[in-house]
Amino acid sequence: MSMKIAIAGSGNIGKTLARHWQAAGLDVQFTGRDRILELASASDVLVLSVPWEAAADVLSKAGDLTGKIIIDCTNPVLPALEGLSVTGHDSAGEQIQRLAPNAHVVKCFNTLGWAMIGPGADGFYCGDDAEAKQKVATLVAAAGMRPIDAGPIRNARYLEAMAMLWIDLAIKRGRGATFTFRLQDAS
Ligand SMILES: NC(=O)c1ccc[n+]([C@@H]2O[C@H](COP(=O)([O-])OP(=O)(O)OC[C@H]3O[C@@H](n4cnc5c(N)ncnc54)[C@H](OP(=O)(O)O)[C@@H]3O)[C@@H](O)[C@H]2O)c1
Numbered sequence: 001m002s003m004k005i006a007i008a009g010s011g012n013i014g015k016t017l018a019r020h021w022q023a024a025g026l027d028v029q030f031t032g033r034d035r036i037l038e039l040a041s042a043s044d045v046l047v048l049s050v051p052w053e054a055a056a057d058v059l060s061k062a063g064d065l066t067g068k069i070i071i072d073c074t075n076p077v078l079p080a081l082e083g084l085s086v087t088g089h090d091s092a093g094e095q096i097q098r099l100a101p102n103a104h105v106v107k108c109f110n111t112l113g114w115a116m117i118g119p120g121a122d123g124f125y126c127g128d129d130a131e132a133k134q135k136v137a138t139l140v141a142a143a144g145m146r147p148i149d150a151g152p153i154r155n156a157r158y159l160e161a162m163a164m165l166w167i168d169l170a171i172k173r174g175r176g177a178t179f180t181f182r183l184q185d186a187s
Pocket of ligand 1: 032
């Protein structure tokens, strides 16, 4: 798979994805704060693993994203983890698609804690472009995870709510960060 991947955000999520993808032999680079334009322009995929509040800033610096895939990992979590700042008939994923209308936004890697990204976890993803989703599914698999197609980008509102439930269970209910949601078909 010859995909060039630029990762904006080299924190927990960005570093973990890079580690898995580099182990799988993929071409991955971090944009840092000052190489966003250069690396986004040279890449097929831009990963947004920055705080939600920084997403618009990154996009404004990324240049022409026409036809590129944006993997949106963000969750618009309120301070003190009291809930989501974008709710109802909208989501961070949908806002990012509106901010970058010529790119193909795929929401992914937001429904589990960073330490659980890897073999055994389900990777729920949603987006509007079938080819972009197929490519992101291969990146989910390259991280050792099972790709689960969760529908159009409109369903980002559900994936973000799912993430909020994960955060609530992990932190407020004291379950800890070592669990994931897994889709289980009845046999
Ligand atoms: N942590 C999780 O388990 C988890 C799980 C699912 C989804 N998420 C979501 O994934 C995103 C990243 O989470 P994280 O835990 O990886 O965060 P993090 O460890 O705090 O890392 C955030 C990264 O974003 C960079 N950044 C911040 N503002 C920026 C800007 N304006 N331009 C460029 N880079 C910027 C930071 O750079 P500096 O070091 O220079 O500040 C840092 O490298 C968040 O939206 C979060 O809600 C997190």
